[in-house]
Amino acid sequence: MKILVAVKRVIDYNVQIRVKEDGSGVVTDNVKMSTNPPDDNAIEEAVKIKEAGKAKEIVAVTVGEEKAQETVRKALAVGADRGILVKASGTVEPLAVAKILQKIVEKEKPDLVFMGKQAIDDDCNQTGQMLAAILNWPQATFASKIEVKEKVLEVTREVDEGLETIEVSIPSIVTCDLRLNEPRYASLPNIMKAKKKPLEQIDASELGVDIKPRIEQIKVEEPPKRKAGIKVSSVEELVQKLKNEAKVI
């Protein structure tokens, strides 16, 4: 079995986001970037499946600028065998990423595609489902447990009401939740070895898909600051206000 894992390079989750003054976006220059956190879970799961002898090869793919290579290298350091960087600059919307990944899937013919459930930058939560749709593959989103069976996967999904278990046939797309597993560290010896693993670069324009953005970003601004309310003088007053004014109890 072959697993393709999509990984995205995003602003590190510890970095405080700063909105540009001119409203054109957020500051990304000289900002620490990392792998989108649930994508680490996706790689980890693929590696676990491979370690259990159920998969032969793991290919990590990213769509982005030249520097997104680092993200693929990190995936290689924790156990992916091969990497692909699809070079694309500027905004690449989830639909476009899905179309690019479709081409990669056609070329690589993986049995499974693992991805993160959501990227922490644009918070779109779309790419996996879109890829599943255009490939006409089944999808298992928000996976918190994956069992590989013969020809099918049994996937436990984290949904609003609790947990739901579904069975999807292979090939399929799985998007991973943070609770799926605990990603391992990239150890120094493995990082050294990862430098020697193959990393193919493809230009998005060679793939013949339309990746022009369809959504115009008019402006990005800071969320409005919360204002202080009032001070109440007693517990009685507080309860009255909560009941009659705020109507929350």
Add this chain to the structure above:
Amino acid sequence: MSREVMEYDVVIIGGGPSGLSAAIKLKQLNAELNICILEKASEIGAHILSGNVFETRALDELLPKWRDLNSPIKTKVSKEKFLFLGKKKSFSWPTWLLPKVQQNHNNYIISLANLCRWLAEQAEGLGVEIFPGFPASEILYNDDGSVKGVATQDMGLDKNGEKKDSYEPGMELHAKVTIFAEGCRGHLGKELIKKFDLNKGKDPQQYGIGFKEIWEITEEQHQEGLVMHTAGWPLDNQTYGGSFMYHAENKQIFLGYVIGLDYKNPHLSPFDEFQRFKTHPSIKKYIENGKRISFGARALIEGGIQSLPRMYMPGALLVGCDAGTLNMPKIKGSHTAMKSGMIAAETIFEHLNQQKDLAIYEEKFNKSWVYEELYAARNVKPSFSWGLLLGIIFTGLDQIIFRGKLPFTLRHKHADHETLKDAKDMPKIDYPKPDNKITFDKTSSVYLTGTNHAENQPVHLRLKDPNLPINYTLKKYDEPAQKYCPVGVYEVQIVNGSSKFVINSQNCIHCKTCDIKEPSQNITWVTPEGGGGPKYGNM
């Protein structure tokens, strides 16, 4: 699990200006050498904090074509000011009366972190392997006692030091020569200085704590290229320190404050002095309609030539601020750190090629312009132990009239941890509450640093005696860790009527002040799990 081993010709600990310059120079001398750099930050630059007004002398020698290589050195200094601050007033010192070393017209206002990122690209282009996120935590020695290399930190230990599922042992890196370039108060450098007695016959080392904030200010107040320094208020005459304000590109200013860690009053809070300083009318006017976008702090090394340890030992060299090459009157250490790294590279090249002893490092260093600079600067810092006014008068004579050539050398008498007076004998200081516009508290400041450490790992701030803070330091000095730590890592909490010493190690921004100032040297800073600590952008 045993540790994997990797052999290199040269292993460099620390990806700051000194370590990166050493790596580049080595590759220029011999492209065949296998060189790697370990850096504890999650990426190069993320733990670098500096002013920074940059003198290009070392870079001109290292990469003479830097102007054509898209370097982040853009803003030339165009104007200078020096102010003495009184409580409300200020008095401007004519720049022609500034000592030459404090004049900056050929220098540039840069972000040192960005310069390091760029130097790292140059180094990688030459084939240097750089591994960010991997602190060197242990020095390895050969049987003959010489330095063999280092080991990186184990990862995946829990807070009791037990292995978690994710445990990964550290790795050993062996080298023909190891260069320690950890910057000010490197924790391995500290061990080497002790083990090889490198500071024998030298004065105790001197340190300062430096703060820096980046502000985005209004067009009207911004004057790209302006460099301004102040002395005086809010510090008293007995406390050594001053501020800097550098107007960089993109309407940003780098606003900072440095306080000598030889201060005496345990109630003094360097963080709050810096915050208070910003309320002075001649400072406030620049920032009051601006926005603070970054914050950070880092110790700097100020002892100069009198305190500079021997920088070579069997199998290893110390470079840059890990040794102490900063020029205090200039408040510049980047160019000297770089040059010391380059000299180290030349030394190693000759050592490997011609079997010369590493001791030639000292000869080369003493013949270089770095030594000349540091020698001329040597009397400035100690003279300030007489107080600000006498210090200034002396410095004027020493630097302007005699140009550092006075026939004597003033000594540093005390280490910084020895200078605190008893809390009861010193005045308490009432710092104003932050207004969240120009002054802020510690928690909202650390927020801007992007600092984090993985939870459930061993505390990286070790107490030699865990009871000392409450039983002794609290009584005698009112536990000054609560004050000197710039981000509130140390707290004394009252729990059920008794005091408890709390260490919020996750907040630590790796400034090393506690390791320096703790009066009993009871706190030892060690490396936390890789990638932890601040995530500075263009500091």
Add this chain to the structure above:
Amino acid sequence: MSVLLIAEHNNKEVKQFTFNAITAASQINDDLHVLVIGKNADPVAKSISEVPNVKKVIHVDNDIYENYIAENYTPVILKLSENYSHIICSANTFGKNLMPRIAALLDTSQVSDIIKVISEDTFLRPIYAGNAFATVKSTDKKKCITIRPTSFDAAPTSGGSAEIVKGENTDPSENTKFLKKEEIKSDRPELGTARIVISGGRGMQSGDNFKLITAIADKLNAAIGASRAAVDAGYITNEHQVGQTGKVVVPDLYIAVGISGAIQHLAGMKESKVIVAINKDGEAPIFSVADYGLEADLFDALPKFLEELNKLNTIQK
């Protein structure tokens, strides 16, 4: 053209979030049609037809729709999509799973998780976990949109009488099978989804004192949160931590007790609808974000608070 909203339900009842989505959808265009796909879901179709904002209900009923499977819903919606300019649903796990599948097959770039309708093609949405707001304009002909339910009021649920028409089912997917669902039942709502959260900080002084919080949480059917200082001091376990390195919560009511309001804590709760702070330090930063601040000793205030709550008989469970 009209807008089509996909209802979320469990075949018997409409999920609350659908009513919030109805409000948002009718702000885009008041010719709002709602699609109910289910098995024996007549009561659902009926309740929705009573929502005054709804102009028409399309009801597709078949055994294959007993459980919600995006692969089975999608073709039904695609078939109907021709007549609509916007396809909408709420941005919870239901809508997040479904909508991109529809959007991709319509070759449309979806706009996720909107918090405000600016015009029929322009919306406000949070990015970077709410640390920035983006105003975005969709240039696609057909627009696929998911709505953050907590940003819109629920539509009134009675007074209307829209017509209910039957729609056609499509063939089910053979590649996806529903196996089971476990609703997590616990005595207390989960921190991440609770309507009310009450959190204690270092001011609680001990783990034992958290029983004051627990008693109120029981009464209000609230989840229990904590500051990191309280967690670090061992008063409570770290699953309860709210903030930058803990959970991010957006309840209707957040009560912070003995919490100073450090920015790292605020990062986890400042989007709450109503914030109450109980703190004895009148200058604590938490008061600068609180709608209702009570400057008091928590050891006096909490027992009184419980007493007052006990006097009310209207608290919803």
